[in-house]
Amino acid sequence: MRRTLMGLGVLFLAVPFASAQTRPRARTIPIQFQFAPPGARALAMGATFVAIADDATAAESNPAGLTILTKPEISAHFRTSRFEPEFVNPFNIDATASFASKVYSPAYFSLVYPFKNAAISVYYQQATNFESSASFSDQGELFPGTPANFALSSQAELLLDNIGASLAYKLTPKLSVGASVRASRLKFKNTGETFDYADIDGDTYRLQEQINDDNRQVTFNVGILANPNGNISAGVFYKKGGKFDLTRVTQEFSSGPFFGDLLESGPTPEDVRYEVPDSFSGGIALRPTDRWVVSGEVTWIKYSVLSPSQEDLTENSDTLEAIDDGVEIHVGTEYTFLSGQTPFSIRAGLFTDPDHDGQKLLDSKQVHGTFGAGFVLGGRFQVDFGANFAKRVKEGLVSFVYRF
């Protein structure tokens, strides 16, 4: 068996899966950001709420809508999500695989207090709570006559949460404005972006990249609502995503009769920046009757901030692609029945979700179908359920609202 250090030096360049650029690095994990408004009611209506914004979740869908409320409200929302992101198999780029993970989140808590022509809200939101886990393995011979096992794995946990305060003001009976200031936190735990090598001679090599860090930034959102709560209303809403600086640590380990500790290095810290896309929405809602609302909106998302660098794109032109800004189309409806004085609502909708994975070999474009229902007990206690089904994400939300 003849092996040289030079041979090892070219190891990662010689085999496609081992190239540092094609390993599933954190930035190429297809993160499922959740831009939908936080409430179950809004989610069930195709995540259309910019032009409606008439409950306690308005602070994160269009804070101008808070002026619609005339009684204080508290709300609590809980979400369960099942993610099935798709990965390209690094040992066979013609194949892909999905790995499911499930997350339970306390999604949103808020208090809204209305005044004469204004309203304030304080809230906590888990805007995105994402987990993914992927692992691939293969067997082969890097050196003739030396069978070896190769493995690549990645586990990611990403939490984006906000502590916010909103202020809304009714400029005229037909026009309201609102804004929120948020302490946003991105917490990223990427514990196993790892390449493993082990051959029958007992030589092992591991390259590991880890992120276990969080960063806080001040972000904001602003919204305008025309003819709030009217039979025809229209709204626009801008949400600033934020830039978060984290530290990634790279470390190499080796052992065995030939490798020994020759390949060990690190730990080497490196600053990396993650940017959460900004988004801008515009929508319109129609109320043919008091009990029926139809709503539609268009959301532009600055997904281009997630795009691989030009250097990465050049070096991996077969597998990576640039990410363009995306546009989502949302439509939804709600109809309310009355059983005595108890309102019972049913809702449905859908929205599009553009491709934004940065992988040439994948197309993460998908359409989300949503539905849900809700009721109000005693005129004060509101319970809503919402569900969202798409190819790579399934989620359910339950919301509780109490009006004083």
Add this chain to the structure above:
Amino acid sequence: MTGTRAVATAALALSSIVASARSASADYKDSYKQGVEAIEKSRWADAARLMQQAIAGKSAEGETIRFYGQRFEPYLPHFYLGLALFNAGDCVGALRSWAISESQGAVRKAEQYRTLTRNRSACEAKVTPAKPTPATPPPGPDPAALAQATQAAEAALKRADEASRAVAALQGDPLLSPGWSQDASLGPAQERAKEALASARTKLEAGRKKPDLAQIGEARDAADRAAQQLEAVSAQATRRRADLAAAPKPTPAGPAPATPTAAATKAPPPPELLAGARAFFGAQYQQAVSLLAGADGLPGRAGAHGLVLRAAARHALYLLGGERDQNLLSSAQADARASRRLDPGVAPDPQAFSPRFVEFFKKSR
């Protein structure tokens, strides 16, 4: 037509349909929603005004109204008008509104009914002298509510009777009598109002005998309608008379004018007094003050009555405003004193005015 234009056209058409479907019913709902908001913020004067507006659009209670989001509430404008008046210190008005609300039935099924019964008890304790409690409660409606509803209906009938007398006086005017029966806004309108008045009396009697709160409420509504019609006839006749008096005199060759009758010599109530009274009894207090701005200049007893009404309207506004506006209170006192100067015997009728105002008037010397 391109796809974009087709979508735009469809959206516009849909918007028009939505707008037209809702505009007809929006007014009373908007007034009601704003009124409830005023109640929640303890703006009693605004609440009373907005509930009156809602009632003018739709008097029947029971419909479920969407406020916003999933907040739906029953349409109870009479209940909330009563609540606003109660909080403003007008227990007579509050009891009258609650009697109407209760007679319609919807409030009995709503959570607001507890508030109604609680506050009504408090009001009754203020306005009704204490009576010995009977050993067993009589069957049928609450006697206190019955008494209040009857009192309200009688007040409405009294108002209609007064308007009817004024109209009769005008009917005998030599300038008006020749064309009275031919003018649809005078004779025929007067007849319709008299029929409504007769119907109100019949219903009140029937309601008393049964006893039936709903029927008494209907009697009050019919009497209110009759009074409004008669006041409108009176105002129209007064205008017509002024027009005729200003018209050129007949030539000397013509027949000599008829000698005025005894009825014609009794002057009818001035239209501004009638309009002011209508506004006051419709709880439009600010409007009543405006209409009676020239009450001091009205001739004879009309001036004194106008000032009493203006004092009552200002006093009501003072109460509804949370008893903060001392200028309003002073103005009301000045009106009360001025009315006495014009007619030392003038006094507010306890059946038509709240006990609090009657007391206020007594003390304003």
